[in-house]
Amino acid sequence: xxxxxxxxxxxxxxxxxxxxxxxxxxxxxxxxxxxxxxxxx
Numbered sequence: 001x002x003x004x005x006x007x008x009x010x011x012x013x014x015x016x017x018x019x020x021x022x023x024x025x026x027x028x029x030x031x032x033x034x035x036x037x038x039x040x041x
Contacts, residue, residue, distance in 0.1 A: 003028060009035040 002025050003009075009018045011030035018028055018035065028035040 002026075004037070008038040010038045011035050 002023060003020045005020050005023050007020055009020065009028050010016070011033070012035075013031040013033060016030050017038065018030075020028075
């Protein structure tokens with residue numbers, strides 16, 4: 001899945017947040033696990 005530009009991603013383990021500024025393939029990872037789009041449940 002491609003990362004979505006302008007979306008905020010969050011690590012559910014440590015709470016770090018990331019904003020995507022450049023599109024790319026793959027998944028953002030933090031603490032050894034994929035991040036999730038903030039606000040998605």
